[in-house]
Amino acid sequence: MPRQFDTPLPIDAVLDDLDRTLDRHNAAVLVAPPGAGKTTRVPLALLDAPWARDKKIIVLEPRRIAARASAERMAKTLGERAGETIGYRVRFGSKVSRATRIEVVTEGIFSRQILDDPELNGVAAVLFDEFHERSLDADLGLALARDAQTGLREDLRILVMSATLDGARVARLLGDAPVVQSEGRAFPVETRYVGRKMDVQVERQIADTIATALRADAGSVLAFLPGAAEIRRTQTFLSERVQDPSVEIVPLFGALDASVQDRAIAPAPKGTRKVVLATSIAETSLTIEGVRIVVDSGLARVPRYEPDIALTRLETVRASRAAVDQR
Structure with missing residues (x-):
C-alpha cells in the first residue's frame, strides 16, 4: 500500500489503483488533470512498492525548472533537502547522493543515461511526466526505455503521465498497457476574451x-x-x-x-x-x-x-x- 501523506491531493484517490496496476504490469499510463499532484505525489507513493525496494525511480521532466522545483517539493514533503532521498540532475547542476532513491532528470539527461547503461541497472521504474508535450528527447527516451524493457529488463516499470494526453493511444504503444484515470479537482474558471488588435503590439x-x-x-x-x-x-x-x-x-x-x-x-x-x-x-x-x-x-x-x-x-x-x- 502506498505511503500516507499529511496534505491530501486529488491524485491520492487513484494511488492504490496505480500501485496494484504496476504490481501486475510493467507499464501503465496515468492521466490526471493539472493540479492533481501527480508530479510530486506519484514517485513518493511508489517508493515503497516491493518491486522498487533498494532501487531508484527516475522521473523525467520536460524542463530544468520543473525538475528542480518538483525535486525540492518532494524533498520538503519528506522533511529533507534535495540531494538526500530525492535528487535531481539537470544541465549545469545536480543534487544527488548515495542515499538518493528518486532522481528527477530532464529528458535529454535521461537519453544519455540509458545510452551509457542500456539495462538501467539499479533502476526500478522510469516515469515520463507531462508526456503530451511530445519532444524529440521524450519520444527517444520512451523508445529506448521500452526497448530495454522488452529486450533486457522485463522487471523495469514504465509509467507515462500527462494531464491532456489521449491515454489509450500511448497505452497501445506500450503493449496495451492499462490506463489509470484521475478525476482531479476542478474549480470554476471564468474566461474573458480580449480581442486582438492587429495594429497594436x-x-x-x-x-x-x-x-x-x-x-x-x-x-x-x-x-x-x-x-x-x-x-x-x-x-x-x-x-x-x-x-x-x-x-x-x-x-x-x-x-x-x-x-x-x-x-x-x-x-x-x-x-x-x-x-x-x-x-x-x-x-x-x-x-x-x-x-x-x-x-x-x-x-x-x-x-x-x-x-x-x-x-x-x-x-x-x-x-x-x-x-x-x-x-
Whole structure:
C-alpha cells in the first residue's frame, strides 16, 4: 500500500489503483488533470512498492525548472533537502547522493543515461511526466526505455503521465498497457476574451490587459508570452502602467539563473501581489501559489526543422489547444 501523506491531493484517490496496476504490469499510463499532484505525489507513493525496494525511480521532466522545483517539493514533503532521498540532475547542476532513491532528470539527461547503461541497472521504474508535450528527447527516451524493457529488463516499470494526453493511444504503444484515470479537482474558471488588435503590439495589449485585471480582481497574475524578448518588453510597458509598490513584476523563462526562477515561482509575501511573465516553461509541473488570474497571449515559440538548410529555427505560432488547456 502506498505511503500516507499529511496534505491530501486529488491524485491520492487513484494511488492504490496505480500501485496494484504496476504490481501486475510493467507499464501503465496515468492521466490526471493539472493540479492533481501527480508530479510530486506519484514517485513518493511508489517508493515503497516491493518491486522498487533498494532501487531508484527516475522521473523525467520536460524542463530544468520543473525538475528542480518538483525535486525540492518532494524533498520538503519528506522533511529533507534535495540531494538526500530525492535528487535531481539537470544541465549545469545536480543534487544527488548515495542515499538518493528518486532522481528527477530532464529528458535529454535521461537519453544519455540509458545510452551509457542500456539495462538501467539499479533502476526500478522510469516515469515520463507531462508526456503530451511530445519532444524529440521524450519520444527517444520512451523508445529506448521500452526497448530495454522488452529486450533486457522485463522487471523495469514504465509509467507515462500527462494531464491532456489521449491515454489509450500511448497505452497501445506500450503493449496495451492499462490506463489509470484521475478525476482531479476542478474549480470554476471564468474566461474573458480580449480581442486582438492587429495594429497594436502584442506586448502592449498584454500589459494593458494585466493592468486592467489587477484593478478588477484580487490575487497574483500569471501571463504567458512566446519568448524572453516579449517578456522584457511587456515588463517595461507594465512598469509604466502599474505604480503600486505592493505589486512585484517578475520574468520567468529558461535562460534565467536558477535563483531568479525560484523567486518567480515562490509565493508572494503577505500583503503583496505578484505578476509572473512567463514563457511556456510555466505550463507544466509547476504550481505558483496565489495565482488567481491567467492572461494568455495564445502564442508559443516552437522549433521548426528546415531540411533545405539542415538547421532548426524558432517560430512563433498559435499555442495548441492542449497547451492552452494546460495553462
